[in-house]
Amino acid sequence: MGKINLKSVYFWLIVLVFVLFPFVIDSRPMTILLTQIFIFAILAMSYDILLGYTGIVSFGHAMFFGFGAYATSVMLKNIDSSLTVFFLSIIVGMVIAGIVSFLIGLLTLRLQSHFFAMFTLAVSGLFLVLAEKWRSLTQGNDGFTFRAPEIFSDRINFYLFVLFCLVLVFLLLRLFVNSPFGKVLIAVKENETRTKALGYKTIYYKVVSSVVAGVAASLAGSLYVVSLRFVNTSMMAIDVTLNALLMTIIGGVGTLVGPIVGAAIIELAKHNLSILAKTYPIFERWIIFFGIIYILAVIFFPKGVVGTLKEKWEGRKMVRQQAMKQKEDAA
Amino acid sequence: MTILLEINDIHTYIEQYHILQGVSFQAKKGEVSVLLGRNGAGKTTTLRTIMGLNPASKGEIIFNGVDITKKPTYEIANMKIGYVPEDQAIFNGLTVEENLRVAMRKEDEAAMERQEYVLNLFPDLKKFWKKDGGYLSGGQKQMLAMARAFVNEAELLLIDEPSKGLAPIIVEKVMEALVEMKKETTIVLVEQNFYMASQIGDTYTLIDDGKTIQSGLMSELIHDNELQHRYLGIG
Numbered sequence: 016m017g018k019i020n021l022k023s024v025y026f027w028l029i030v031l032v033f034v035l036f037p038f039v040i041d042s043r044p045m046t047i048l049l050t051q052i053f054i055f056a057i058l059a060m061s062y063d064i065l066l067g068y069t070g071i072v073s074f075g076h077a078m079f080f081g082f083g084a085y086a087t088s089v090m091l092k093n094i095d096s097s098l099t100v101f102f103l104s105i106i107v108g109m110v111i112a113g114i115v116s117f118l119i120g121l122l123t124l125r126l127q128s129h130f131f132a133m134f135t136l137a138v139s140g141l142f143l144v145l146a147e148k149w150r151s152l153t154q155g156n157d158g159f160t161f162r163a164p165e166i167f168s169d170r171i172n173f174y175l176f177v178l179f180c181l182v183l184v185f186l187l188l189r190l191f192v193n194s195p196f197g198k199v200l201i202a203v204k205e206n207e208t209r210t211k212a213l214g215y216k217t218i219y220y221k222v223v224s225s226v227v228a229g230v231a232a233s234l235a236g237s238l239y240v241v242s243l244r245f246v247n248t249s250m251m252a253i254d255v256t257l258n259a260l261l262m263t264i265i266g267g268v269g270t271l272v273g274p275i276v277g278a279a280i281i282e283l284a285k286h287n288l289s290i291l292a293k294t295y296p297i298f299e300r301w302i303i304f305f306g307i308i309y310i311l312a313v314i315f316f317p318k319g320v321v322g323t324l325k326e327k328w329e330g331r332k333m334v335r336q337q338a339m340k341q342k343e344d345a346a
Numbered sequence: 347m348t349i350l351l352e353i354n355d356i357h358t359y360i361e362q363y364h365i366l367q368g369v370s371f372q373a374k375k376g377e378v379s380v381l382l383g384r385n386g387a388g389k390t391t392t393l394r395t396i397m398g399l400n401p402a403s404k405g406e407i408i409f410n411g412v413d414i415t416k417k418p419t420y421e422i423a424n425m426k427i428g429y430v431p432e433d434q435a436i437f438n439g440l441t442v443e444e445n446l447r448v449a450m451r452k453e454d455e456a457a458m459e460r461q462e463y464v465l466n467l468f469p470d471l472k473k474f475w476k477k478d479g480g481y482l483s484g485g486q487k488q489m490l491a492m493a494r495a496f497v498n499e500a501e502l503l504l505i506d507e508p509s510k511g512l513a514p515i516i517v518e519k520v521m522e523a524l525v526e527m528k529k530e531t532t533i534v535l536v537e538q539n540f541y542m543a544s545q546i547g548d549t550y551t552l553i554d555d556g557k558t559i560q561s562g563l564m565s566e567l568i569h570d571n572e573l574q575h576r577y578l579g580i581g
Contacts, residue, residue, distance in 0.1 A: 198444050205437045212397055212431070213449050213494070214423035269439075333481070 033178055037171045047242070050174045052282045053181040054238045058255075059262035059274030060188055061231035066260070067269030068192050069224040070204030072128055075135030076259050078142045079116060079229040081251030083108035083236025088246035089152060092161035101164045101241070108233040116229030120222035136253070143251045158247025167241060177238055181275075184231055189271055191227060200224055201269075232259075265312045267319025276320050284308055348375045350502055350532050351396070356405035356415075358388075358395045365391045366402070370558050371551040373502065378524075378533040380547035380564065382540070382578060388556040389536040390432060393504045396534075397429050398422045409502065428495030432506040432536075434487035438480035442471050442490060445479055449494040457497070464493040467523050485516030492523060502532045509539045521545060540578060544568050552577050 037046045058080060065071040086108030087101065094100045123134045146153045153159075167173040191197055202210040203217050210217050240246045249255075258281065259274075266277025288301035298304065316323040351373040358366035366388050373379040381389045394400045396407055398419040407415045414422050423429065436445050446464070450457050465472050468489040474482060479490060488508055495503055508524065509517045517539065524546050527533065537543040543550070547564040554577055567573060 195447065198440060198448050201439050201444075202437045202448050205439055206435070208399055208419075209431065209435055209437070210448075211419040212399065212423055212429045214420050214451060214498075216418075216420045 030178075030182055034175065037174055043170060046170050046174050048282065048286055050170070050177050050242055051239075052279050053174075053177045054235050054242060055258065055262060055282060056275040056278040057181055057184050057238070058232055058235035058259045059266065059278045060184060060271055061228045061235065062256075062259040063263045063268065063271055063274045064188060064192070064224055064228040064231070066263055067271075067273075068197065068200045068204060069221055070128070070207075071124070071221060071225065072132045073135040073225075073228075074132050074253065074256055075119075075137075075139030076228070076232055077251050077253060077255035078135075078139040079112040079232035080236035080239070080255050080259075081142065081146065081248075082112045082115065083233030083238075084240045084246050084250040085146065085153060085236075086111060086233070087237040088159070088161050088240045091163065091241075092159060096162035096164055098164040098166060101237075105234060105237045108237050109230045112229040112233035113226050116225045117222060120225035121218075124218055124221040124225065139251065139253070139256070143248060146248045146251055153246075153248065156248045158245055158249075160245045163241045163244050173242065177242070180234060180238060184234065185271065185275070188227075188231065192271060196220070196223070204269075261309060263319075265309065265316070265319055267316075267322030267325070270319065270321045270325065273319045273321035280308075280312075280320070349373070350375045350410060351534065352406075352408040353392070353396070354406045354408070356392070356395055356402040356407065358391055358400050358402050360391065360400055365400075365556050366395060367556040368405075368558065369395075369551075369553060369556065370405075371561050373532055373534050374549070375532050377548040378528050378535055378546050380543045380550045381534065381536045381553055382543060382550055382567075383553035383559075384577070384579065385538075387553045389553055390506055391556075392553065393429065393431075393506050393534065393536060396422070396504060397427070426499065426501040428498060428500030428503045430491045430495045430503065430505040430508065432510055434484055434491055434511075436479045436482075436487050436490045436494065438478060441476050441478055442474050442482070443476060445490055445494055446471075446497050449497050451498065456499070460497050460499055464497050467496075467526055468493050485512050485519065488512060488516070488520060489523065492520070492527070496527055496531070500531055502534065503527065504534050506536045507538060508535075509537065509542055517542065540574070 033049070036049065062076055065073050065076070083105070087104040090100050090104035090107065119135065119138055123131050126134070147155045167176070192200070199210065199215055199220050202213070203220055207217050236250060239250070262277035262281050263274045264277070265280055266275065267273025284305060285301070288298050288304055292298035292301055312320070318326055349372050353369060353371050356366055356369050357364070369388065369392050371379065371381070381392060383389050391400055395402050398414070398417055402415055405415070406413055409425060409427065412425070414425065437448065440448060446461060447453070450461065470486050471490055471493060474486065479487065482490060492505065492508060495505070508520050512520065521542050524533070524535070528546065535543065535547065544564055544567070549561065550564050550567050551561040552559040552573070559577060560573070
């Protein structure tokens with residue numbers, strides 16, 4: 016009988032706990048909060064593909080989130096609010112995000128990373144202005160509400176659907192980063208010149224990584240607007256990108272699990288600080304406390320929560336192995 | 347003996363600096379050609395120029411009869427030219443296995459045989475097969491860097507200062523490995539350690555201030571104390 020993979024067992028146990036959660040704890044706010052965490056976890060994981068696995072810093076990731084958000088909300092409002100249209104809108108958002116990320120990647124990923132970061136910021140700003148000005152379609156910053164598919168009027172159904180998406184995206188992205196292609200991405204991140212010298216056309220790898228990240232971010236956008244039943248241009252603002260960046264950094268860059276943890280930490284902090292603000296006015300300045308959390312996380316977990324824990328765990332494992340080897344040698 | 351690599355009067359700029367100002371030499375099939383010279387003479391830049399990492403602004407680089415002067419790095423590497431940069435340049439975030447797999451490109455029978463060959467050449471790598479490259483010592487990293495370039499049946503290996511920063515006992519191991527590799531492929535070696543260079547090299551090219559000063563047989567240079575003293579500061 017093959018050896019049981021403990022990591023997989025833990026993973027599916029955690030998934031099971033979250034599947035059962037809304038049936039055991041009947042708390043609508045908690046279900047909504049967890050749904051938000053799952054959605055932002057997808058966004059943060061997509062950012063981790065860029066930052067953690069390819070070494071690309073993008074300031075325009077909100078643009079792809081926005082493509083998904085607008086594709087879904089516009090189609091649900093203007094066509095109908097059926098499940099078919101919802102799924103179709105996810106695909107449309109992904110295709111748009113894929114095409115735009117492909118073009119941006121092809122044009123700019125040859126540049127040095129800081130130029131790419133600035134270019135993505137500029138293009139993202141351009142799309143934000145386009146969304147603001149194209150009021151007939153987007154209604155600008157005022158935004159618009161729309162009806163979600165009937166099945167999602169039960170929050171638990173939507174929660175389960177988002178959880179399914181999170182698990183699916185996680186497994187697909189894990190498959191992607193663990194594939195030989197993913198290993199080349201890590202090589203590109205570490206040293207692009209060295210990777211080229213091994214015979215790889217690195218631009219191709221960077222563009223594919225950018226497309227994968229863009230498509231996953233678009234899915235997060237589609238899910239997010241359905242959770243709110245509302246869309247406006249703030250979904251394409253730089254704040255969304257910065258949130259994804261911080262979730263990834265706090266959770267642990269290049270770990271894939273880290274961004275999920277990062278999303279949970281940030282969303283829970285936001286939620287709890289806003290609750291505290293009702294009792295203690297000082298917490299109305301919650302953004303300051305948020306800043307303190309970021310600083311503490313960077314000081315105590317320089318590689319992010321998951322990254323630092325992983326490093327400590329591997330360090331201990333190494334020490335144990337060395338001690339065992341010394342014992343064997345002595346014997 | 348057939349000429350595998352021919353460098354004719356190459357000039358290379360890095361930003362505004364004119365680093366190579368006329369480097370020429372030939373590497374014959376099956377031989378080890380050593381590039382010698384003081385620090386900053388342009389040896390590393392010569393290798394980087396061959397690989398297209400610092401493209402030449404003038405001159406030509408002919409490999410196997412094909413002009414590769416203007417080709418991009420990945421195409422040059424795919425023409426079976428392996429490059430081992432200085433400073434134990436491996437991928438620290440990948441395991442030893444992954445470092446080799448990334449270099450291998452194909453995983454057919456021939457490639458696996460090749461992998462077995464390099465693992466026999468560098469048995470230390472087997473011990474750390476599943477460990478991240480970052481955990482390896484300097485010597486092991488150097489061995490992995492060399493193994494990575496060699497695992498792909500390179501027709502030409504460009505190796506930059508493999509003994510740099512290594513303990514003498516490790517240098518011995520690296521040297522033994524190079525002697526083995528020499529039986530299988532052509533090598534252009536940049537090496538400051540003259541003893542090592544003289545033990546492995548068949549021919550030499552002296553580079554000074556970005557220019558070729560002299561080329562010849564290593565056996566001649568070993569006996570030319572004046573040349574060694576003037577350009578290598580030995581003796």
